Amino acid sequence: xxxxxxxxCETKYVENPQTQLExxxxxxxxxxxxxxxxxxxxxxxxxxxSALCSDFFSEGFDFLQNPPAGFYPRxxxxxxxxxxxxxxxxxxxxxxxVYPAGLMGISASMYYPQQTISxxxxxxxxxYDWSLQGYIAVESLWKDN
Numbered sequence: 001x002x003x004x005x006x007x008x009c010e011t012k013y014v015e016n017p018q019t020q021l022e023x024x025x026x027x028x029x030x031x032x033x034x035x036x037x038x039x040x041x042x043x044x045x046x047x048x049x050s051a052l053c054s055d056f057f058s059e060g061f062d063f064l065q066n067p068p069a070g071f072y073p074r075x076x077x078x079x080x081x082x083x084x085x086x087x088x089x090x091x092x093x094x095x096x097x098v099y100p101a102g103l104m105g106i107s108a109s110m111y112y113p114q115q116t117i118s119x120x121x122x123x124x125x126x127x128y129d130w131s132l133q134g135y136i137a138v139e140s141l142w143k144d145n
Contacts, residue, residue: 074111081107 018026085100109116 078104078107078111 081103082100085103086096088103089095089099
């Protein structure tokens with residue numbers, strides 16, 4: 001026997017009506033949902049890229065802590081070639097870009113010929129692809145006119 005009386009089982013859930021503020025926030029969230037999803041995807045890419053970047057810099061730091069023999073003199077010559085290029089590039093802004101990069105590239109190619117050849121092959125392939133795309137674009141414009 002129960003000592004207490006049992007309550008009546010007539011409970012009913014009543015939802016409170018939404019206020020204007022709640023409706024506005026709901027609409028704003030529905031409108032912004034595609035943009036927030038895009039930002040979450042971009043955040044994933046940025047975090048993965050930052051992990052790769054941190055690995056790259058940690059490997060570079062380890063390399064500079066234990067460099068191979070003759071690395072710093074080679075680096076000095078390549079850097080000096082860049083400074084000479086800046087000195088020789090008086091006048092236009094194009095010279096200030098081309099001369100230091102060219103002289104540094106030439107001096108780096110003297111010390112690292114195998115890497116220079118592999119970079120030149122990749123750059124040549126990309127240059128050929130770009131020139132072919134440009135040729136196709138010009139040809140299509142020529143035919144349209």
